[in-house]
Amino acid sequence: MRQPQPWVNEANVALVTDLYELTMLQAYWHERMQGRAVFSLFFRRLPARRNYMVACGTGDVLDYLETLHFSSESLDYLAGLGRFSHDFLRWLADFRFTGDVHSVPEGTPVFPNEPLLQVEAPIAQAQLVESYLMNQVHLQTVLASKASRVITAARGRPVVDFGLRRMHGSDAGVRGVRAYYVAGLAATSNVLAGQIYGMPVTGTMAHSYIQAHEDELHAFRAFTELYPDTTLLVDTYDTLEGVRRVIRLKEELGEAFRVSAIRLDSGDLAQLAAESRELLDAAGLTDVQIVVSGGLSEEKVAEILDRGAPVDGFGVGTHMGVSEDEPTLDLAYKLTEYEGVGRLKRSPGKATLPGRKQIFRIEQHGRALRDVIGRHDEEHPGRPLLRTVMRQGRRTPEGEASLDAARELAADERGRLPDRILALPAAAKPYPVEISSALQAYTDQTLRRLEAAEAPDP
Amino acid sequence: MRQPQPWVNEANVALVTDLYELTMLQAYWHERMQGRAVFSLFFRRLPARRNYMVACGTGDVLDYLETLHFSSESLDYLAGLGRFSHDFLRWLADFRFTGDVHSVPEGTPVFPNEPLLQVEAPIAQAQLVESYLMNQVHLQTVLASKASRVITAARGRPVVDFGLRRMHGSDAGVRGVRAYYVAGLAATSNVLAGQIYGMPVTGTMAHSYIQAHEDELHAFRAFTELYPDTTLLVDTYDTLEGVRRVIRLKEELGEAFRVSAIRLDSGDLAQLAAESRELLDAAGLTDVQIVVSGGLSEEKVAEILDRGAPVDGFGVGTHMGVSEDEPTLDLAYKLTEYEGVGRLKRSPGKATLPGRKQIFRIEQHGRALRDVIGRHDEEHPGRPLLRTVMRQGRRTPEGEASLDAARELAADERGRLPDRILALPAAAKPYPVEISSALQAYTDQTLRRLEAAEAPDP
Numbered sequence: 001m002r003q004p005q006p007w008v009n010e011a012n013v014a015l016v017t018d019l020y021e022l023t024m025l026q027a028y029w030h031e032r033m034q035g036r037a038v039f040s041l042f043f044r045r046l047p048a049r050r051n052y053m054v055a056c057g058t059g060d061v062l063d064y065l066e067t068l069h070f071s072s073e074s075l076d077y078l079a080g081l082g083r084f085s086h087d088f089l090r091w092l093a094d095f096r097f098t099g100d101v102h103s104v105p106e107g108t109p110v111f112p113n114e115p116l117l118q119v120e121a122p123i124a125q126a127q128l129v130e131s132y133l134m135n136q137v138h139l140q141t142v143l144a145s146k147a148s149r150v151i152t153a154a155r156g157r158p159v160v161d162f163g164l165r166r167m168h169g170s171d172a173g174v175r176g177v178r179a180y181y182v183a184g185l186a187a188t189s190n191v192l193a194g195q196i197y198g199m200p201v202t203g204t205m206a207h208s209y210i211q212a213h214e215d216e217l218h219a220f221r222a223f224t225e226l227y228p229d230t231t232l233l234v235d236t237y238d239t240l241e242g243v244r245r246v247i248r249l250k251e252e253l254g255e256a257f258r259v260s261a262i263r264l265d266s267g268d269l270a271q272l273a274a275e276s277r278e279l280l281d282a283a284g285l286t287d288v289q290i291v292v293s294g295g296l297s298e299e300k301v302a303e304i305l306d307r308g309a310p311v312d313g314f315g316v317g318t319h320m321g322v323s324e325d326e327p328t329l330d331l332a333y334k335l336t337e338y339e340g341v342g343r344l345k346r347s348p349g350k351a352t353l354p355g356r357k358q359i360f361r362i363e364q365h366g367r368a369l370r371d372v373i374g375r376h377d378e379e380h381p382g383r384p385l386l387r388t389v390m391r392q393g394r395r396t397p398e399g400e401a402s403l404d405a406a407r408e409l410a411a412d413e414r415g416r417l418p419d420r421i422l423a424l425p426a427a428a429k430p431y432p433v434e435i436s437s438a439l440q441a442y443t444d445q446t447l448r449r450l451e452a453a454e455a456p457d458p
Numbered sequence: 459m460r461q462p463q464p465w466v467n468e469a470n471v472a473l474v475t476d477l478y479e480l481t482m483l484q485a486y487w488h489e490r491m492q493g494r495a496v497f498s499l500f501f502r503r504l505p506a507r508r509n510y511m512v513a514c515g516t517g518d519v520l521d522y523l524e525t526l527h528f529s530s531e532s533l534d535y536l537a538g539l540g541r542f543s544h545d546f547l548r549w550l551a552d553f554r555f556t557g558d559v560h561s562v563p564e565g566t567p568v569f570p571n572e573p574l575l576q577v578e579a580p581i582a583q584a585q586l587v588e589s590y591l592m593n594q595v596h597l598q599t600v601l602a603s604k605a606s607r608v609i610t611a612a613r614g615r616p617v618v619d620f621g622l623r624r625m626h627g628s629d630a631g632v633r634g635v636r637a638y639y640v641a642g643l644a645a646t647s648n649v650l651a652g653q654i655y656g657m658p659v660t661g662t663m664a665h666s667y668i669q670a671h672e673d674e675l676h677a678f679r680a681f682t683e684l685y686p687d688t689t690l691l692v693d694t695y696d697t698l699e700g701v702r703r704v705i706r707l708k709e710e711l712g713e714a715f716r717v718s719a720i721r722l723d724s725g726d727l728a729q730l731a732a733e734s735r736e737l738l739d740a741a742g743l744t745d746v747q748i749v750v751s752g753g754l755s756e757e758k759v760a761e762i763l764d765r766g767a768p769v770d771g772f773g774v775g776t777h778m779g780v781s782e783d784e785p786t787l788d789l790a791y792k793l794t795e796y797e798g799v800g801r802l803k804r805s806p807g808k809a810t811l812p813g814r815k816q817i818f819r820i821e822q823h824g825r826a827l828r829d830v831i832g833r834h835d836e837e838h839p840g841r842p843l844l845r846t847v848m849r850q851g852r853r854t855p856e857g858e859a860s861l862d863a864a865r866e867l868a869a870d871e872r873g874r875l876p877d878r879i880l881a882l883p884a885a886a887k888p889y890p891v892e893i894s895s896a897l898q899a900y901t902d903q904t905l906r907r908l909e910a911a912e913a914p915d916p
Contacts, residue, residue, distance in 0.1 A: 015650035020661030165592035171627030192473035203478030208793035335666035
C-alpha cells in the first residue's frame with residue numbers, strides 16, 4: 001500500500017506537534033487543571049554570528065490559532081494509539097483556542113530574553129500550541145534575520161531569493177519567502193511563494209538551456225526572440241566569451257536589442273564583473289546590468305562590493321536559504337505564570353523570567369540605545385514593543401497587520417539600530433538588554449517562593 | 459485582505475519551482491525542441507564532516523512526477539504574470555510527465571559524482587521538475603545522512619527524533635521523519651509524521667507540566683496515575699532531587715509503580731546518568747531506564763557512551779533536525795545528454811560527466827571496496843546500483859519499494875561500508891570512486907566536440 005500523502009494543511013496541522021503536548025493535554029483535562037497560564041516565546045542567546053534577530057512568523061501563528069481543530073481523521077489516528085480515552089477524544093473534537101496573544105510586530109529586531117510572543121490561555125490550550133508555534137516562528141525568524149544581513153551587505157542593490165532547491169522542504173521554501181518579504185528582499189524565484197505573498201517573481205535561464213542548443217550564441221538568439229528584455233546567463237563555457245556573444249547579439253539585432261542584464265554564476269565574480277562591465281561599456285551597452293549569483297553569503301556580497309565591482313543585483317540561494325552559518329536559534333517556549341503566580345525553571349543554563357512582560361525600547365534622536373524588559377503593566381518611558389494581537393481566540397485590529405506593514409516596519413526599525421549592531425561582524429559591545437527593577441523584584445520573589453516549595457524532601 | 463493559505467498540496471505543487479524552469483519551458487515549447495534529454499542528480503563534493511551520504515527522497519519524487527499537473531488556479535496566476543502566451547498556457551494545462559527515471563534505491567550510501575537519480579524525458583519535462591526534485595532529495599538526503607551518523611554514535615541504543623520545533627518548517631518536520639525512518643531511527647515525537655509513515659510516536663511531559671503543579675512530586679503522582687508506565691522528566695529543578703522523588707513515588711505506590719524510564723534534559727548528562735543509575739539501583743529500581751536529551755549531536759552521544767554512562771536511549775532534536783554541522787549538500791541537477799549526444803558544463807569547479815550512467819559497487823567479503831561510475835550500458839563485474847524506477851511516467855515494480863524495504867536496505871548497505879567511512883571523524887582516505895575507461899573515453903570525446911563548437915568566435 002502506498003503511504004498517505006504527506007501534505008500539511010488546515011485539516012491535519014493539529015497533529016504537527018510533539019506527542020507530549022497531547023499526553024500533557026490529556027493529563028490537564030484529567031486533572032481538571034483549567035487555570036490560566038502565560039507562556040513566553042523567547043531566545044536565551046543570540047547565535048554567535050548575529051547581533052540581532054528579526055521577529056517573524058507570528059502572523060502565521062495567529063492563522064493557526066484561529067483555525068486550530070482536530071479533524072475526525074486526526075481523532076481516529078489518536079484513538080488508535082491506545083493512550084487517549086474516549087471521553088478525552090470527544091472533548092478534543094470540540095477543542096478551540098480561546099486565549100490571548102501578545103507579540104512584537106513582525107519585522108521588529110529582538111534580543112535575548114525578550115518575548116517575541118506571549119500566549120495567555122487555559123494551560124492545556126497554551127501548552128498544546130507549543131510545537132507548531134515554535135516551528136514557524138523559528139523558521140521565519142532565522143530566515144528573516146539572515147536576509148536582513150544580506151540586505152545590509154548589498155548596500156541598496158536588490159537581492160533576489162534563489163534558495164528553493166536547497167531550502168529544507170517546500171514549507172521552508174514558501175514561508176521562507178514570507179520572511180524574506182518582511183526582511184525586504186526585492187524578489188524571489190519561487191513561483192508559488194510569489195503567488196501567495198504577492199512578491200515579484202524572477203528568473204530567466206539555466207546552464208542546461210545553453211547546453212541543449214547548438215552553441216551559446218544560438219541559445220542567446222532563441223531566448224531573446226521570445227524574451228527580448230531578458231537576463232542572459234553568460235558563464236556556461238567561458239564568461240568573457242559569453243559576454244562577447246551578448247555584444248555580437250547586439251550587433252545582429254541593432255535597435256531591436258533589449259537585453260536588460262547578464263548574470264555571472266561562477267568564478268571570481270568581482271573580477272569578472274569588472275571585466276564584463278568594460279566589455280559591455282566599450283560596446284556601448286552601458287544600460288545592460290550585471291547581476292551575480294553562485295554560492296553567495298552576506299560576507300561574499302560585501303567583499304564583492306568592497307572590491308568596487310560594478311554589480312547591480314545579487315541572486316542569493318543556498319547560504320541564505322538555510323541560514324547556513326547559523327541555521328538555528330535556541331528559541332524556547334516556557335511557562336512563566338500559572339493562576340496568577342509567577343513560574344520559572346532553574347535547570348542549568350535554562351533559567352527563565354517569570355510573569356507576563358513588556359519590552360521597552362529606549363531611543364535617542366531616533367536611534368535605539370537599549371531595551372528594558374519589565375512587568376507587563378508597569379509604567380516606563382521607553383517605547384513598548386509588545387501588543388495584544390489576539391483576544392479570546394480572535395485577532396485584534398493590531399493582529400491584522402499586513403505583510404506590507406511588516407516590511408515597512410522592519411525597514412524603519414532597522415534604521416533605528418546602532419551601526420555596530422547592524423554591521424556584519426559580531427559587535428564587541430552587544431545591544432544592551434536590562435531587567436526593570438519591578439521585574440527583578442518579582443523574579444526574586446518567585447525564586448524565594450519556589451525554593452521554599454522545592455526544598456529537598458525531609 | 460488576508461493572504462491566501464500557504465499550504466502546499468497536489469493542486470499547487472507544480473508552482474513550487476523556480477520561475478526560470480517555466481520561462482525555459484515556454485522557450486523549449488516555442489522552439490519546438492522536443493528532443494530527449496538526460497538529467498543527472500548528483501553532488502560534487504561530500505560536506506567536510508561527512509564520509510558518505512544516504513540517498514533519500516526519490517520515492518516522494520516519483521509521487522510528484524506521477525501526479526504533476528497545473529491546476530486552473532495555477533494557470534490563472536501564470537497568465538497574470540504577462541510572460542506566458544495563451545497558447546503555451548493551453549499546452550501547459552495538458553502537461554504530464556511521461557519520462558523514465560533511474561535511481562539508486564532509497565537508503566543507499568552514495569558518493570561524489572554518483573547519480574542519485576537520472577531523469578530521461580523530452581527536455582522541457584526533464585527541465586521543469588528540477589526545483590522540486592532537488593528540494594526534496596536535498597532535504598531527505600541531508601537528514602538521512604545526519605541520522606545515520608547519530609545511529610552509529612548510539613551503538614545500538616534507540617534514537618528518537620525530538621526535532622520538530624526547530625526543523626525548518628512543517629514539511630521538513632514531516633518529510634524529515636521519512637528520512638529518519640529510512641535511516642533507522644526508533645521513533646519520533648512528531649504525531650503527523652507518525653501517522654503518515656506508520657512510525658512509532660513517543661513523548662511524555664515537558665518542564666512546564668512540572669512547573670504548573672504545586673511541586674515536582676505532586677506532578678509525578680498526577681502523571682503516573684494517568685500513565686503508569688511513563689517516562690518522568692527529572693531535571694526541572696534539581697536532577698538528583700528529581701530522581702529521589704521518583705524513588706519516593708515507588709515507596710508510595712509499591713507494586714503499582716510501573717514507571718519505565720526517567721529523562722535527563724540538562725547538565726552533565728553522562729555524570730548525572732551515572733549518579734541517577736546509582737540512586738535507582740540502590741532503591742531496587744534496576745528496571746527503570748535512563749534516557750537523555752538536550753542539545754545532543756552525534757559527537758555528544760558518542761562522548762556520553764565513551765564515558766561509560768548508563769544511558770538506554772537518546773532523544774535528539776535540533777542538531778539532527780537541521781543537520782546543524784552540515785545543513786546543505788551541493789546537490790546539482792545537470793543536463794548530461796540531449797538527443798543522444800553527451801553534454802557537459804565547464805564552469806570553474808562545476809564540471810560534469812556526460813551521458814546516462816551506471817554505478818558499480820565493488821565488494822569483497824561483503825564489504826564495499828570502491829565504486830566505479832560507468833556508461834549505463836557497459837558490462838562490469840561490480841554490483842549495479844541504479845535501477846529503472848519509472849517508465850513513461852509510471853512506476854515500475856522497482857519504483858514501488860516500500861519505506862520498510864528502504865529501511866532494511868539502508869541497514870544492510872551501512873553494514874557493508876568500511877569502518878573508516880562509517881566512523882564519525884572525517885576519513886583520512888575517502889571512499890574511492892573511479893570513472894570507468896568507457897565513461898572517460900566518452901567524456902574526452904564530448905569535450906573535444908564541445909571545444910570545436912565553442913571555440914571563440916572569429
